[in-house]
Amino acid sequence: MRILILEDNVTLAMGLKKTLCSEGYAVDVFHDGEEGASVLEYQEYDLLLLDLGLPSIDGIEILKRIRKNQKKIPVIIISARDKLDQKVLGLESGADDYLCKPFERAEVIARVHAILRRVAQNGQSLITIGDFLYNTTTRTLSKNDIRIELSNRELSVFEYLITHANQVVSKDSISEHITSFGDDLNSTAVETYVSRIRKKTGDSMKLNTVHGLGYILLT
Template identity: 65%
Template sequence: MRILILEDNIRLATGLKKRLSQEGYAIDVLHDGEEGASVLDYQEYDLLILDLGLPGMDGIDILKKMRKNNKTMPVLITSARFKLDQKILGLEAGADDYIAKPFDLKEIVARVHALLRRSQQKGQTTIQLGDLTFNVLTRMLTKGDEHIHLSNRELSVFEYLISQVNVVLSKENISNHVGNFDNTFTPHAIETYISRIRKKLGSNVQIKTFPGLGYMISTK
């Protein structure tokens, strides 16, 4: 899954990126409000972590513009504006959650997991596909009592595929959701990760190839 962090505090943004990357998410970071608003016009994300006090364009204005343009991705506000009226303003503008600075990175991770879980699976905590079970909260894949280990990149690709069961996804679509500004996934890389995942899934679930179109995960 791909997350955008809009935060002008470089040290904090770097810490957030490092911590969330360890969870297997693809992270983009921008420090300017106008630049962030421009990127949001053309790039799709699964979640936005938004500081309010940004140079160029205030976070509230970015949020209002997003919602006006029917951008429905979950938004987690992180702000030094800790007063209740500021929190209410952020939530009424369309934020899904609000956390005041300073905060613990563990809490950010927990809130990100919760927001993505609600957004992607409408409250579902597990996805059952054939004899596989994927826990959306822990991002753990099991077959019966056996844990199937996926690398972070394999997990990112698999997570996107299983969120779109029986839907054909192009290589470009997959790349846009699992890559970031610093680490784009080439079509060849997507093929490589798909091949590795196939070997780990077992016999009841398969990833089908549609030449010229992309891939689809389904049961046999």
């Protein structure tokens, strides 16, 4: 899962990035509204954490542009504007959630998990894939109540596959979706992570290679 943070407070933004990266997410950070609006035009994200008081372009204006262009990216506003009318404006402009500063690390993680779960699987917290059970809240995979340990990068690859279940996805799309700007992850690395997932899950996980195109996870 790839997350964009638009926050002009560098210390806060980097703290959020560290927190979310520790959960296995790929995270990009921009501190200027114009730069953030530009990157949203060409890069796909699973979630946007949006400050309202950004330089160049206000967060509400960015949010309105996103919805006007019919982009379905979920948005959590993170703002010191804690008045009721500001919260109402943010939600009515298209935000999915509103988090007032200051906030605790655990609350950010909980809100992010809840939003991504709601979007990816219509609110389901448990997803069945053959003999396997994936818990979107704890981000854990198990078979017959035995947990299968996946590294953060393996988990990111698996989550991308499961959110595109029964669809063919290319190695490039996987690589782009699970890395931040500046990260180097080529198709060979993607092959390695898929191979590790297969080794850990065995033949009962229907994770197939579509030669020349990529992979497909069958449910």
